[in-house]
Amino acid sequence: MRASLIQINVDPQEPAAERRVRAAALVHEQAGSDLVVLPELWHVGAFAFESFAAAAEPLGGPTARAMSAAARDAGVWLHAGSIVEEAPGGALCNTSLVFSPSGELVRTYRKIHRFGFDKGEAVLMTAGTEPVTLPLPDTTLGLATCYDLRFPELFRALVDAGAQTFVVPAGWPAKRRGHWTLLARARAVENLSYVLACGTAGTHAGVEQAGHSVVFDPWGETVAEAGPGEEVLTVDLDPARVTKVREEFPALKDRVLGR
Template sequence: MRASLIQIAVDPDESVDSRRRRAASLVRAQAGADLVVLPELWPVGAFAYESFATEAEPLEGPTYEAMAKAASDAGVWLHAGSIVERDAEGLLYNTSLVFSPTGELARAYRKIHRFGFDKGEAVLMAAGTELVTVPLPAATLGLATCYDLRFPELFRGLVDAGADVLVIAAGWPERRRAHWTLLARARAVENQCYVLAVGCSGTHAGVPQAGHSLVVDPWGEVLAEAGPDEETLTVDLDPTKPAETRDQFPALKDRVLGLPTPG
């Protein structure tokens, strides 16, 4: 299974419409891949909190339309990163969109863990409540977004739901880049899954982005890693490797569930 990770640059001087067209062009350039992945909130910028309300769009808004068309044109499964979604009640969500090669929406995932510690995203956006997996012909994707990466129980739930490729779309800051790499590898090792961790480059509202998107195999080996600038990583994944890893080192079978709360 060929996966292409597009580490797109977010430039505050580039309009959202222009970046949307550019992202669609980058997706079309990956025709021949099986799966293409974009980062978190690339239309507006993950830290551009003051723009969330003005740039919010309905689920089937302009980004949805552009990405559906790009997926269909390229003939790829497309994780289109995430958008600021405004629902019918006016609530905002950090929502990821996954399209099939025919351009139909396969699944949407609303980010569960909102970053900000009682400010920023944590107060501007509502929290999602559902774990989301997406069955592809060769693998099952488990979806997560940025800050979700710090919460291993979410990924255990995705594995229990059948995921063997964990996709993390992010707008991760440069100042915590060491955590980004460490946690992506940890999620791969503990869940014996591939991890596709896709970040942005550039600067979001004065916050330099980490870049360094990476692909990690189920043993924790980094198969490919981007630099700090806009870049596309393309890696061929062996879809049998998660199951083989779990057979060779069956640690997941030794999980102990339902432990009592300490007294």
């Protein structure tokens, strides 16, 4: 299975409409991949809190329409990162969108763990409540977003639901880049799963982004890692490796708590 992570640069001077067009073009260039991933809130910037309300859109809004067309044109499964969703009733959610190669919106995931403590996303957005998985022809995806990476119980729930490959779009700050790599590797090791962690480049509302999108295999080995700037990271994965590693090192069977 070939996967491409698009570490797009978020420039506050670039209009969102232009970034949608550019993101769609980058997706189209990945025709030949099976799965393409974009980062969290790339259309507005994960730390651009003051812009969230103005950038909010429904699930059928302009970002979803552009990404649906991009998935269909490229013939790929597309995890289109996340948008500020204007949910029914007017609530705002940090919502991931996944499209099939026909352009159908097949899964949404509302971020469960909102970052900011008593400000920012934590007070502006409504939390999701349910873990979400998606079976693909070669693997089952478990969906998580950015700050979720710090909460291993979510990933255990995803494994229990059949996940073999975690997809984690993010807008992770550069000053905590070490945590980004450490936590993504930990989720791979403890769950014997692939982790595809896709971040942004650039600056969100003055917050420098970490970049360094990374893919870990089920043993925690680095498959590939991007640099700090805009980059497309393309990797070939062996979905059967998850089953093989879990059979050879069946640590998940020894779980006692949480069942």
